[in-house]
Amino acid sequence: MKARVWLSALAVSAGFATVSMADVTGTVTFDGKAPKPKVINMSAVPDCAKQHADPVYEESIVVGDKNELKNVAVYVKDGAKLGGAVPTTPVVLDQKGCLYVPHVVTVMVGQELKAKNSDGFLHNVHGLAKDNGEFNFPQQTQGQENKIDATKAVETYKVKCDVHPWMAAWVVVTDSPYSAVTGDDGKFTIKGLKDGKYTLVAWTEKLGTQEAEVEVKGGNATHDFKFAPKKKAAAAADAVKDVQEVLAVTKTAEVECEHCNKDAAATTVVLKDESKAVAATK
Numbered sequence: 001m002k003a004r005v006w007l008s009a010l011a012v013s014a015g016f017a018t019v020s021m022a023d024v025t026g027t028v029t030f031d032g033k034a035p036k037p038k039v040i041n042m043s044a045v046p047d048c049a050k051q052h053a054d055p056v057y058e059e060s061i062v063v064g065d066k067n068e069l070k071n072v073a074v075y076v077k078d079g080a081k082l083g084g085a086v087p088t089t090p091v092v093l094d095q096k097g098c099l100y101v102p103h104v105v106t107v108m109v110g111q112e113l114k115a116k117n118s119d120g121f122l123h124n125v126h127g128l129a130k131d132n133g134e135f136n137f138p139q140q141t142q143g144q145e146n147k148i149d150a151t152k153a154v155e156t157y158k159v160k161c162d163v164h165p166w167m168a169a170w171v172v173v174t175d176s177p178y179s180a181v182t183g184d185d186g187k188f189t190i191k192g193l194k195d196g197k198y199t200l201v202a203w204t205e206k207l208g209t210q211e212a213e214v215e216v217k218g219g220n221a222t223h224d225f226k227f228a229p230k231k232k233a234a235a236a237a238d239a240v241k242d243v244q245e246v247l248a249v250t251k252t253a254e255v256e257c258e259h260c261n262k263d264a265a266a267t268t269v270v271l272k273d274e275s276k277a278v279a280a281t282k
Contacts, residue, residue: 021193022191022192022194022216023190024189024216025222026200026225028187028202028227029069029186029224030068030226037057037062038057039057040057042164045164047098047120051097051119056097059071060206061206062103066186069227070184070186071104071181072181072182072202073204074201075179075190076179076201078199079175079176080175082176085177086108086110087111087177091107091112092145093159094117095125097119100159104169104170104172105172105181106172106173107174109152109153112151113148116139116144116145117139117140117141117142117145120142123139124162125146125159125161126161128158128159129155131155132152132157133150135150151173155173156170156171157170158170159171178190198213198216199214202227204227206230207230208230
């Protein structure tokens with residue numbers, strides 16, 4: 001028995017039957033001055049308003065003191081090619097204080113997704129999924145949980161409450177377990193990847209989507225994302241468009257000038273010929 005244990009330990013120490021598994025980490029930040037958060041007005045629904053002593057803000061863009069960006073879904077593109085078991089832990093969308101908590105979740109195709117009502121009054125869970133099928137059901141009992149059968153296909157969709165129109169959440173269905181959502185600190189960690197090259201996708205509700213290539217070496221990799229406000233991103237796109245238009249106009253002008261030069265040369269020949277004809281008559 002001791003010999004077997006010793007041989008097993010030797011094999012592990014020598015690197016036999018070991019696979020380097022990676023933690024891909026990073027931070028997502030906001031590029032520029034953070035937009036002023038919008039206050040959610042719950043005054044029309046006393047049951048909701050009384051649960052919050054402080055103002056409540058919408059969560060479409062949540063920026064921290066150091067420009068950390070919350071609620072960004074980060075996942076590995078084409079993760080289905082990598083394999084990976086479907087997580088057995090359900091993902092839960094809770095309704096608490098008339099808000100969906102969390103605001104953004106990632107879930108793997110086939111993984112269990114649930115809706116929960118932690119409030120003591122009626123909510124309805126209305127999912128605007130297309131590939132996974134739209135769903136809409138009430139939850140009126142505190143602690144009630146219902147399974148959401150909408151994780152059959154890769155898709156990002158919105159979930160809302162028709163009773164309280166400010167309530168909204170997002171479900172990002174991915175094709176692998178390699179995903180995460182940034183917290184208050186803007187950080188994410190994706191576990192369980194082998195050494196190799198991957199494409200990371202970072203999705204935000206309001207600021208669009210980015211992709212980045214990362215290479216895992218020695219069991220870890222790091223990549224940071226930075227999202228610009230839409231106006232800034234649009235301005236950059238317009239600047240590129242302006243340059244392209246200038247180049248197009250310049251090219252057209254060059255072609256037209258070439259034709260002008262040819263026309264001018266032809267006109268000169270005609271004038272010379274006419275001059276000769278006039279001289280001959282004299």
